[in-house]
Amino acid sequence: MELQTSTSIGEIVKKDFRAAAVFERYGLDFCCGGKKSIGQGCAEKGIDPEKVLSDVVKLQNAAGRVENFDAWEIDFLADYIINRHHSFVRSQLPVLSAHIRKIISVHGERHPELFSIGGHFEGVQAELTRHMHNEEHILFPYIKRLIDIRSGRFPKQAPPFVTVENPIRVMEIEHEEAGDAMKQIRRLSNNFMPPEDACTTYRVCFAELQEFERDLHQHVHLENNILFPKAIELEKQVNS
Numbered sequence: 001m002e003l004q005t006s007t008s009i010g011e012i013v014k015k016d017f018r019a020a021a022v023f024e025r026y027g028l029d030f031c032c033g034g035k036k037s038i039g040q041g042c043a044e045k046g047i048d049p050e051k052v053l054s055d056v057v058k059l060q061n062a063a064g065r066v067e068n069f070d071a072w073e074i075d076f077l078a079d080y081i082i083n084r085h086h087s088f089v090r091s092q093l094p095v096l097s098a099h100i101r102k103i104i105s106v107h108g109e110r111h112p113e114l115f116s117i118g119g120h121f122e123g124v125q126a127e128l129t130r131h132m133h134n135e136e137h138i139l140f141p142y143i144k145r146l147i148d149i150r151s152g153r154f155p156k157q158a159p160p161f162v163t164v165e166n167p168i169r170v171m172e173i174e175h176e177e178a179g180d181a182m183k184q185i186r187r188l189s190n191n192f193m194p195p196e197d198a199c200t201t202y203r204v205c206f207a208e209l210q211e212f213e214r215d216l217h218q219h220v221h222l223e224n225n226i227l228f229p230k231a232i233e234l235e236k237q238v239n240s
Protein backbone atom coordinates (compact mmCIF):
# COMPACT_ATOMS: atom_id res chain seq x y z
CA MET A 1 0.00 0.00 0.00
CA GLU A 2 1.34 3.41 -1.06
CA LEU A 3 1.50 5.60 2.04
CA GLN A 4 1.01 9.35 1.88
CA THR A 5 0.00 12.01 4.38
CA SER A 6 -3.36 12.16 2.57
CA THR A 7 -4.03 8.44 3.28
CA SER A 8 -6.74 7.98 5.90
CA ILE A 9 -5.72 6.57 9.27
CA GLY A 10 -8.56 4.02 9.27
CA GLU A 11 -7.57 2.81 5.79
CA ILE A 12 -4.03 2.04 6.94
CA VAL A 13 -5.23 0.07 9.98
CA LYS A 14 -7.73 -1.73 7.75
CA LYS A 15 -4.84 -3.02 5.61
CA ASP A 16 -2.42 -3.78 8.45
CA PHE A 17 -3.82 -4.02 11.91
CA ARG A 18 -0.39 -3.67 13.53
CA ALA A 19 -0.44 0.03 12.56
CA ALA A 20 -3.04 0.52 15.33
CA ALA A 21 -0.23 0.28 17.89
CA VAL A 22 1.70 3.11 16.16
CA PHE A 23 -1.36 5.38 16.09
CA GLU A 24 -2.11 4.54 19.74
CA ARG A 25 1.41 5.59 20.64
CA TYR A 26 0.96 8.99 19.00
CA GLY A 27 -2.57 9.40 20.40
CA LEU A 28 -4.08 9.38 16.88
CA ASP A 29 -7.65 8.11 16.72
CA PHE A 30 -7.98 5.27 14.19
CA CYS A 31 -11.51 4.11 15.03
CA CYS A 32 -14.14 6.88 15.38
CA GLY A 33 -11.81 9.45 13.80
CA GLY A 34 -10.43 6.94 11.29
CA LYS A 35 -11.71 8.84 8.26
CA LYS A 36 -9.17 11.62 8.88
CA SER A 37 -5.94 11.62 6.89
CA ILE A 38 -2.58 11.16 8.61
CA GLY A 39 -1.75 14.76 7.71
CA GLN A 40 -4.92 16.12 9.28
CA GLY A 41 -4.66 13.98 12.44
CA CYS A 42 -1.01 14.96 12.94
CA ALA A 43 -1.70 18.67 12.32
CA GLU A 44 -4.35 18.63 15.05
CA LYS A 45 -1.94 17.03 17.52
CA GLY A 46 1.15 18.99 16.46
CA ILE A 47 3.00 15.82 15.42
CA ASP A 48 5.35 15.41 12.44
CA PRO A 49 3.42 13.23 9.93
CA GLU A 50 6.63 12.01 8.29
CA LYS A 51 7.73 10.47 11.57
CA VAL A 52 4.42 8.63 11.96
CA LEU A 53 4.58 7.45 8.34
CA SER A 54 8.11 6.16 8.75
CA ASP A 55 7.09 4.20 11.88
CA VAL A 56 4.19 2.63 9.96
CA VAL A 57 6.47 1.72 7.03
CA LYS A 58 9.01 0.16 9.43
CA LEU A 59 6.25 -1.97 10.85
CA GLN A 60 4.93 -2.99 7.45
CA ASN A 61 8.40 -4.18 6.51
CA ALA A 62 8.68 -6.25 9.67
CA ALA A 63 8.00 -9.96 9.46
CA GLY A 64 4.99 -11.55 11.10
CA ARG A 65 1.56 -12.85 10.35
CA VAL A 66 -1.09 -10.16 9.91
CA GLU A 67 -4.79 -10.88 10.14
CA ASN A 68 -6.45 -9.47 7.02
CA PHE A 69 -9.85 -8.55 8.50
CA ASP A 70 -10.73 -6.66 5.35
CA ALA A 71 -10.68 -9.90 3.34
CA TRP A 72 -13.09 -11.72 5.63
CA GLU A 73 -16.73 -12.33 4.73
CA ILE A 74 -18.81 -10.02 6.93
CA ASP A 75 -20.86 -12.74 8.64
CA PHE A 76 -17.59 -14.26 9.84
CA LEU A 77 -16.33 -10.83 10.92
CA ALA A 78 -19.56 -10.17 12.88
CA ASP A 79 -19.12 -13.49 14.73
CA TYR A 80 -15.46 -12.69 15.38
CA ILE A 81 -16.38 -9.31 16.89
CA ILE A 82 -18.90 -10.97 19.22
CA ASN A 83 -16.59 -13.82 20.21
CA ARG A 84 -13.51 -11.74 20.71
CA HIS A 85 -14.53 -8.21 21.62
CA HIS A 86 -18.06 -8.41 23.05
CA SER A 87 -17.07 -11.33 25.26
CA PHE A 88 -13.96 -9.43 26.42
CA VAL A 89 -16.08 -6.38 27.31
CA ARG A 90 -18.61 -8.57 29.13
CA SER A 91 -15.93 -10.31 31.14
CA GLN A 92 -14.06 -7.09 31.99
CA LEU A 93 -16.97 -4.81 32.95
CA PRO A 94 -17.74 -6.44 36.33
CA VAL A 95 -14.03 -6.94 37.12
CA LEU A 96 -13.19 -3.29 36.43
CA SER A 97 -16.26 -2.03 38.18
CA ALA A 98 -15.31 -3.98 41.36
CA HIS A 99 -11.70 -2.73 41.18
CA ILE A 100 -12.78 0.88 40.71
CA ARG A 101 -15.17 0.63 43.66
CA LYS A 102 -12.41 -0.83 45.78
CA ILE A 103 -9.82 1.84 44.98
CA ILE A 104 -12.41 4.59 45.51
CA SER A 105 -13.14 3.25 48.99
CA VAL A 106 -9.45 3.03 49.92
CA HIS A 107 -7.91 5.97 48.01
CA GLY A 108 -10.87 8.21 47.12
CA GLU A 109 -10.13 10.71 49.84
CA ARG A 110 -6.54 11.34 48.74
CA HIS A 111 -7.37 10.98 45.02
CA PRO A 112 -10.85 12.46 44.47
CA GLU A 113 -10.48 12.12 40.66
CA LEU A 114 -11.28 8.44 41.22
CA PHE A 115 -14.91 9.37 41.85
CA SER A 116 -15.13 10.97 38.40
CA ILE A 117 -13.39 7.97 36.83
CA GLY A 118 -15.98 5.75 38.52
CA GLY A 119 -18.82 7.92 37.21
CA HIS A 120 -17.54 7.80 33.62
CA PHE A 121 -16.97 4.06 33.84
CA GLU A 122 -20.50 3.42 35.12
CA GLY A 123 -21.76 5.28 32.04
CA VAL A 124 -19.57 3.18 29.73
CA GLN A 125 -20.76 0.01 31.42
CA ALA A 126 -24.46 0.78 31.03
CA GLU A 127 -24.10 2.11 27.49
CA LEU A 128 -21.91 -0.68 26.13
CA THR A 129 -24.10 -3.39 27.62
CA ARG A 130 -27.15 -1.97 25.84
CA HIS A 131 -25.18 -1.21 22.67
CA MET A 132 -23.77 -4.74 22.31
CA HIS A 133 -27.20 -6.23 22.97
CA ASN A 134 -28.61 -4.17 20.09
CA GLU A 135 -25.77 -5.19 17.78
CA GLU A 136 -26.16 -8.86 18.64
CA HIS A 137 -29.95 -8.97 18.43
CA ILE A 138 -30.82 -6.47 15.71
CA LEU A 139 -27.96 -5.20 13.56
CA PHE A 140 -25.62 -8.19 13.22
CA PRO A 141 -28.41 -10.74 12.50
CA TYR A 142 -29.62 -8.41 9.72
CA ILE A 143 -26.09 -8.11 8.32
CA LYS A 144 -25.76 -11.90 8.33
CA ARG A 145 -29.18 -12.22 6.72
CA LEU A 146 -27.97 -9.99 3.85
CA ILE A 147 -25.42 -12.70 2.99
CA ASP A 148 -28.26 -15.27 2.86
CA ILE A 149 -30.34 -12.98 0.65
CA ARG A 150 -27.41 -12.44 -1.71
CA SER A 151 -26.87 -16.18 -2.05
CA GLY A 152 -30.58 -16.85 -2.54
CA ARG A 153 -30.99 -18.82 0.69
CA PHE A 154 -33.46 -16.28 2.00
CA PRO A 155 -36.02 -14.06 0.23
CA LYS A 156 -35.58 -10.30 0.12
CA GLN A 157 -37.31 -8.59 3.04
CA ALA A 158 -37.54 -4.93 4.03
CA PRO A 159 -35.96 -4.39 7.47
CA PRO A 160 -38.00 -2.64 10.20
CA PHE A 161 -35.40 0.16 10.25
CA VAL A 162 -35.85 0.85 6.47
CA THR A 163 -32.12 0.79 5.72
CA VAL A 164 -29.11 -0.54 7.60
CA GLU A 165 -27.67 2.98 7.49
CA ASN A 166 -30.11 4.01 10.25
CA PRO A 167 -28.99 1.63 13.03
CA ILE A 168 -25.38 2.05 11.88
CA ARG A 169 -25.63 5.81 12.38
CA VAL A 170 -26.86 5.22 15.94
CA MET A 171 -24.10 2.69 16.65
CA GLU A 172 -21.45 5.11 15.39
CA ILE A 173 -22.73 7.87 17.67
CA GLU A 174 -22.64 5.44 20.60
CA HIS A 175 -19.06 4.42 19.71
CA GLU A 176 -18.10 8.07 19.82
CA GLU A 177 -19.74 8.49 23.23
CA ALA A 178 -18.00 5.44 24.71
CA GLY A 179 -14.70 6.60 23.19
CA ASP A 180 -15.15 10.09 24.68
CA ALA A 181 -15.87 8.66 28.14
CA MET A 182 -12.72 6.53 27.94
CA LYS A 183 -10.79 9.64 26.85
CA GLN A 184 -12.02 11.39 30.00
CA ILE A 185 -10.90 8.42 32.10
CA ARG A 186 -7.50 8.55 30.37
CA ARG A 187 -7.21 12.27 31.14
CA LEU A 188 -8.34 11.93 34.77
CA SER A 189 -5.97 9.01 35.35
CA ASN A 190 -3.00 10.89 33.85
CA ASN A 191 -2.80 8.43 30.94
CA PHE A 192 -3.47 5.47 33.24
CA MET A 193 -0.41 6.33 35.31
CA PRO A 194 -0.94 5.29 38.94
CA PRO A 195 0.34 7.74 41.61
CA GLU A 196 3.36 6.96 43.81
CA ASP A 197 1.22 5.81 46.74
CA ALA A 198 -0.92 3.43 44.63
CA CYS A 199 -1.48 -0.07 45.97
CA THR A 200 -1.45 -3.19 43.78
CA THR A 201 -5.20 -3.08 43.06
CA TYR A 202 -4.82 0.57 41.98
CA ARG A 203 -2.04 -0.36 39.55
CA VAL A 204 -3.87 -3.42 38.25
CA CYS A 205 -7.04 -1.39 37.80
CA PHE A 206 -5.29 1.30 35.72
CA ALA A 207 -3.56 -1.35 33.59
CA GLU A 208 -6.95 -3.03 33.05
CA LEU A 209 -8.54 0.28 32.08
CA GLN A 210 -5.80 0.90 29.53
CA GLU A 211 -6.26 -2.58 28.07
CA PHE A 212 -10.03 -2.02 28.00
CA GLU A 213 -9.55 1.19 26.02
CA ARG A 214 -7.12 -0.48 23.61
CA ASP A 215 -9.56 -3.32 22.98
CA LEU A 216 -12.42 -0.86 22.49
CA HIS A 217 -10.43 0.99 19.82
CA GLN A 218 -9.81 -2.26 17.91
CA HIS A 219 -13.43 -3.30 18.32
CA VAL A 220 -14.82 0.02 17.07
CA HIS A 221 -12.32 0.08 14.19
CA LEU A 222 -13.55 -3.32 12.93
CA GLU A 223 -17.16 -2.11 13.05
CA ASN A 224 -16.83 1.50 11.83
CA ASN A 225 -14.18 0.99 9.17
CA ILE A 226 -14.85 -2.53 7.87
CA LEU A 227 -18.13 -4.17 8.93
CA PHE A 228 -20.49 -1.20 8.62
CA PRO A 229 -19.34 0.19 5.24
CA LYS A 230 -19.43 -3.33 3.80
CA ALA A 231 -22.93 -3.94 5.18
CA ILE A 232 -24.17 -0.70 3.56
CA GLU A 233 -22.60 -1.79 0.26
CA LEU A 234 -24.08 -5.30 0.46
CA GLU A 235 -27.55 -3.96 1.22
CA LYS A 236 -27.36 -1.75 -1.87
CA GLN A 237 -26.20 -4.75 -3.90
CA VAL A 238 -29.08 -7.01 -2.83
CA ASN A 239 -31.60 -4.23 -3.40
CA SER A 240 -30.40 -3.32 -6.88
Ligand SMILES: [Fe+2]
Residues within 6 Å of the ligand: 081, 085, 086, 132, 135, 219, 223
Ligand atom coordinates in the same frame (compact mmCIF):
# COMPACT_ATOMS: atom_id res chain seq x y z
FE1 LIG B 1 -19.58 -4.22 18.94
Ligand SMILES: [Fe+2]
Residues within 6 Å of the ligand: 131, 135, 171, 175, 220, 223
Ligand atom coordinates in the same frame (compact mmCIF):
# COMPACT_ATOMS: atom_id res chain seq x y z
FE1 LIG C 1 -20.40 -1.25 18.31
